Amino acid sequence: MKPFTDGEFFKELLLKVADVICPEKKELFSTISLSRTVTRRIEELAANVRSGLKGSLNNLEYYSITIDETTDIRDTCQLAVFVRGVTQTFDIVEEFAKSIPMKDTSTGADILQSVIKWITEMNLDLSKLSGVITDGAPAMVGEKKGFVALLQTI
Template sequence: MMHLSKQVFLISQILAKIRKPYSDGEEVKECLCVASDNMFPDKKKLVENISLSGYNVARRIDSLSGNIESTIAKRVSAFSSYSVALDESCDTADTAQLAVYIRGVDNDYNITEEMASLQSMKGATTGHLFLMNWKKYWQGLD
């Protein structure tokens, strides 16, 4: 029997990439069921067993993000040189956000450039608060 969890991860990744709500997983499942019923009627039960509830999709995306964070932390620990850029922007609700970008190179000259973090800021947004939030993020990588 095919492992359905891999398919759930792949579908969840697509939903996250295109910034769709987690609840859209149920709509995707409905589309898959209709397509499989018409194209592969003998596989319909297999498709019906895929769990794409909002909760399940959210758990898969959370798991994927943890993997990304650990990969970034691993790469950062191998940097021989790096730079960090902090940028403030506002979301649609006018909440200030601190974006942390990191760019580094390891001893094999592999360059990594990533948005390492996006954190909501409450209240005043001073340079001191940016620095404190960045330090908190950086210490969390250890």
């Protein structure tokens, strides 16, 4: 569960082995960069998780989404999306689906655009969306320009 530190740990072990087996080549081993290897591994793990999530969400008969807007330590608005749904065999699926960074503003239209983009990426059917839960902020529930009001027009 520590993919960034695994590369450094592996390199440390590699250097100790090189010190025992071929000390004259230890300097050559110390110049090996594992950052690309670790990055590739993290990308593969992320793609695997995304694929598994996509597969489980596409089996839902109906689903609801919960959206919460928060600001991180860099003052970037983050949109947390959770999905809860039921399969044809009445199995309940609850997943944290995505954290979407909002670039400039976080108006209802911006939130709608980000959520619709995510729904499209996951191949979810909007007609199966049975509910939306928000934190009640004006950008979420405003009568005319809130996320929920804009979503209802679709």
